[in-house]
Amino acid sequence: MKLYINGNETELDEACATLADLLSRPEWKERKMIVELNGMIVGRDDFGTVPLADRDRIELVHFVGGG
Numbered sequence: 001m002k003l004y005i006n007g008n009e010t011e012l013d014e015a016c017a018t019l020a021d022l023l024s025r026p027e028w029k030e031r032k033m034i035v036e037l038n039g040m041i042v043g044r045d046d047f048g049t050v051p052l053a054d055r056d057r058i059e060l061v062h063f064v065g066g067g
Contacts (some may be wrong), residue, residue: 004057012052018047022058033062 003010003022016022018044019035035042036059042050052058 001052001054003052004055006059017051018048019046019050019052019058022052023047023060028060028062031059031062035060 001012001014001016003012003049012022017027019037022028023031023033023035035047038057
């Protein structure tokens with residue numbers, strides 16, 4: 001399945017069926033983020049029920065500390 005994550009084309013296997021599956025990957029796990037899927041904000045409570053489809057556009061905004 002081809003997804004566009006933060007503007008970058010990414011190829012993922014079919015085991016990544018929901019937003020929760022995507023966010024459990026090592027590069028995103030344990031981060032607090034805002035998720036936009038095809039122009040719509042998705043609430044954290046919905047990550048496990050929102051399916052991913054080929055060519056979805058996902059924006060992941062995560063928070064970083066610093067000063």
